[in-house]
Amino acid sequence: MTRMDRWLMMGWFLFIPLSALAQTPIKFARYPAPSPDGARIVFSYQGDLWLAPATGGTAQRLTVHEGYEFAPIWSPDGKKIAFTSDRYGNDDVFVLHLDTGRVQRLTWFSGRDRTLGWTPDSQAVIFESQRDWEPYGVRFVPYVARLEGGTPYRLHDVEGTPAALSPDGKQVAFVRRDSAWWRKGYRGSATGDLWLHHLETNRFVRLTETDTPDTFPMWSADGRTLYFVSERDGTYNLYAMDIATRRTRQLTHFKGDGVRFPQISANGKLITFEQGMDIWRLDLPNGKPEPIALAIPANDERGMQEVVRTFSGNISEYAISPNGKEVAFVVRGEVFITRFPDGGITRNLSETIEPESGLSWLPDSKSLVFASEASRFPLSKGEPAGGGSDLYLITSDDPDEPRLRRARKLKIERLTQTPESESSPRVSPDGKKVAFRRGAGDLVVMELETKKERVLVRHWNLGEFVWSPDSRWLAYEQEDENYNADIWIISAEGGEPVNITRHPRNDSSPSWSADGRALVFLSERDTDSPNIYFVFLRKEDDEKTRADREDEEDARHDPPKKEEKAEPNGGRGAAEPKPKEVHIDFEDIHLRIRPVTRYADGVQEAVISPDAERIAYRTAYQGQSDLYTIKWD
Structure with a gap:
């Protein structure tokens, strides 16, 4: 038994107890890639790589890193997984060695590198990159990076990706003039077509010529069939083409949202892909597409290192209290408050992972209205959750300290509860109302005492x-x-x-x-x-003339005449004008x-x-x- 077999066996034993624990179903897992035998899949979720049975079940985390790891591809020998990660700043190519768990970095280029596949001997990774000047500018070209090291080199002297090397290493299927996968319904000069490059004879053959995009080529195990994605029926679906006869048949029939980022197993028996919010599988040659139900352990906690940072700038907004003694401000989506203008101890008022914005004080300088996307702020019993951002009112809940930055306890009151997003609150000068934006362009006024609303303007911007x-x-x-x-x-x-x-x-x-x-x-x-x-x-x-305005200014600044009159406000001092x-x-x-x-x-x-x-x-x-x-x- 090899070290790799022992490692995978340990992984499968891990699946057994995990299945008995609480599980959390997941959506929006991305970039699925089947193992060479089609028994397992690796995919990207929460920015890390995960391993799961190809039939579905509880996934096991393979990587834990603050970088975003995606586009995994299994080597033909099943011992390694190539993937793309921005753990050093920009997207580079890495290889996870399954027998040891070692992660090997293959590229150090300043631009974006992204995995496409492997060479048949599993000793080099094929990736796309923009490194050389082409006749029409810098374009994506397939390159090869060997595990043993050395400068990456071109797979062939032709621009165009995605690209796939045939199992015998003698042909390259590639897309010329590929348009973005998310650009649905595109018709134009950038419509991608499939081409075939015979490396030994340097002969090129055009495989498709339609007015719709054809992309994501994949080889069958025997090299006789080319699988690909096309929008020829109005939605991106999977197709199979016989290389010899060019006969094409449709494999999936999705409507609306189509197939994204398909990968085929090395034995040619399974294709996995994204569609909607799920990962799907298609058993070849004549199976029907089925979603793969995936879950992760409910107690899974990503190992994150605690980082303490001090910020002395990059404030996105601020609001000085009406009495001029405090200032609230936002840094990296968090609401802070401190003395003004001298500064001093700063307090975080929000403490959420979601962003806050739109600071507006009430005239008494004791309360602050802001917008937040956080869902953890307490709601009243039976109060439904809102959509997007909502408005909140924060006040001191300390009877001995009304100042927000000094109060031992804070009270946060939710003001809005609609399916739309509310943002940009503006408290009226009398403190009785708050105006805010709802959705993209509605102007709404709320009475703070009764929470009654009036929509003043309905607009789109x-x-x-x-x-x-x-x-x-x-x-x-x-x-x-x-x-x-x-x-x-x-x-x-x-x-x-x-x-x-x-x-x-x-x-x-x-x-x-x-x-x-x-x-x-x-x-x-x-x-x-x-x-x-x-x-x-x-x-x-x-x-009014300038002279009129000067007379007004003189009258405003001249001392008023003294008159004998009763003490204002019942002897309690001057009332607020x-x-x-x-x-x-x-x-x-x-x-x-x-x-x-x-x-x-x-x-x-x-x-x-x-x-x-x-x-x-x-x-x-x-x-x-x-x-x-x-x-x-």
Whole structure:
């Protein structure tokens, strides 16, 4: 008994106790490859390689690595498995020696290398790579890498993959002008056809000539039949061609989703492939396709090394609390919070493996709304799971500490529970409502106290949106059927939205002034790059002269006259002033738009200062991106 036989026997003994343990059925296993005798399959799942009986059952993990391992192919002698992995950065070719468990690296190229097959003697791996300049650019060409080492060399001097070497090593079946497998229904100049290259005579024979793609060639054990995938019936299905007569017969008849990444056993008795969410088998020559039911042990835990990292940058978004004392931010999909502006101890508020985004504070600086794809946040009893991302409200559950970064316990409340994804929450300035995006383009407003919702806008591509200071209006960016974006305003109570920009060039990124009298946005109307524009929302403001505005500024900054009056708010101090109601004169509002900047390189962001006197913006007009301010007039 050889070492390889002992190793495989140990594997089969492992299958026996595993079958008695709890099992978890799996879907989306990929790249199945049958053993030479067709008794077992190796496939990729969770980024590792697994071994299972070809009839189905519990799989055994073969590799454990943080890299993504895929496209396994069994050697003809059954002693080795070649596969592709990005464990060193890009895709390279590796070989797993089944008798020892040793993994051997075969390629070190800076580009992508991907396994295609083996030479008949099991001493070299055939793979595809883009290494040499072809007459029409760098194309994928089959190369050979020998286990004993040495520089990889071309299998033959012809571009075109996938490619398969015949069992006697004398012919290469390959695809010329292969189109992407995921490009369904393609008809055009890149439609792939099958060709045959006789290596000894250097003679080429075209095997197929259709207006549909033919790909993934596979040889029978005797070299007389070529199996392949074709879309000639409208879906990718398996076909068999007699090499001598060119007679072709269809083997599978899937509709809709077709056959992907088939492999044939060395004895020519079994083809395995992907279809839908499953791995399938087809017994040759006249069997019917059957799905292979696969499972993994329920207690299988991938051996991952714990890594502790310190991040000092790469923040994807942040939100400063309204009281200016804390800042919440997102790093690698996690929500953190710390003091502002001095920093200090940072706390992770989410602690999930799923990404979070869309931070928005409530006015009291004690609660934060965000979007998350996590399903582990607690749900109320009987509450259904949502789809995609949902909105959550996080507050302190510590009666002695309202600050989120210091609270001993946090309370997370789920706000949405629909099949669609909710994202980009924006809490209204009065803290009573939250606006958010549902799906790709619906603008929805929710009352935080009652959770009652209003759909303000139904659209397929909603851009940025912002609340007015009085929480009565929303300005938002929306594209039309020609993908031109305009700025619209709509009442938070609903009604007809108004297009306030009405221009054939893109307008985006609206921002309200603190007093609600002006709106700033970016526009490409006068340049090829976005620049800053603003519009007075009331006609009387637009008609004021510079002298009028200077008088207003003097009146605002002059000390008020002292008057004897009762102490406000019943002796409890000054009450929080309510924002003035925003009034908008919509008639001809698009004619009141004025430019602020005219940079050739454009402006990336723009917001109005709290006193409505200046606009802060970011631009790279001097060669690097920096922050600037400018008076709007």
